[in-house]
Amino acid sequence: xxxxxxxxxxxxxxxxxxxxxxxxxxxxxxxxxxxxxxxxxxxxxxxxxxxxxxxxxxxxxxxxxxxxxxxxxxxxxxxxxxxxxxxxxxxxxxxxxxxxxxxxxxx
Numbered sequence: 641x642x643x644x645x646x647x648x649x650x651x652x653x654x655x656x657x658x659x660x661x662x663x664x665x666x667x668x669x670x671x672x673x674x675x676x677x678x679x680x681x682x683x684x685x686x687x688x689x690x691x692x693x694x695x696x697x698x699x700x701x702x703x704x705x706x707x708x709x710x711x712x713x714x715x716x717x718x719x720x721x722x723x724x725x726x727x728x729x730x731x732x733x734x735x736x737x738x739x740x741x742x743x744x745x746x747x
Contacts, residue, residue, distance in 0.1 A: 642736035646673050646691075649744040660733060664726035664740065665689040675745045682727035684708055687715035693722040693729075694739035701729050701738075718743075 641657040644667055648654060658667040668676035668689070680686040684707055693701055701724070704712070708728050712719050726740070 642731055642733055642738070644731065644735070645737075645739045646671075647739065647741045648673070649675060649742060658731040658735075660731055662731050664691065664729040664731055664738075666727075667731055668726055668742070673742055675742045676726060677745065678727065680727075684711060684725060684728055687711050687725060688745070689726040690716055690743060691724055691726045692720050692741040692743060693724050694741070695722060697735070697738050697740075698722055700734060704728060 642660060643655055644658045645653055645655045646668060654673065656667060656671040663682055665676060665678050665682050669678055677688040679688045704724060708725050712723050712725065716723055
């Protein structure tokens, strides 16, 4: 099982075992990351699963498609280079050790 570290808004860290094939959003929800509310259930339509992928991992996650990019640009005020919707990142063994920052929720 790949491990994922979530850096929470208070800078505390939570490292969890993820299930390969699950979305990063599902991993966050299953492990009680409260700031990832995932209101749309992973349909890439609400941006309540916004996270920021650590720059060291940007080349290892699949790049965002046009729909994700458009939603991020329209819904997130402080979009950063690593800003992603966690529902669009599929966990794999290649992502073992992935680090993502969870910003304070705007919702």
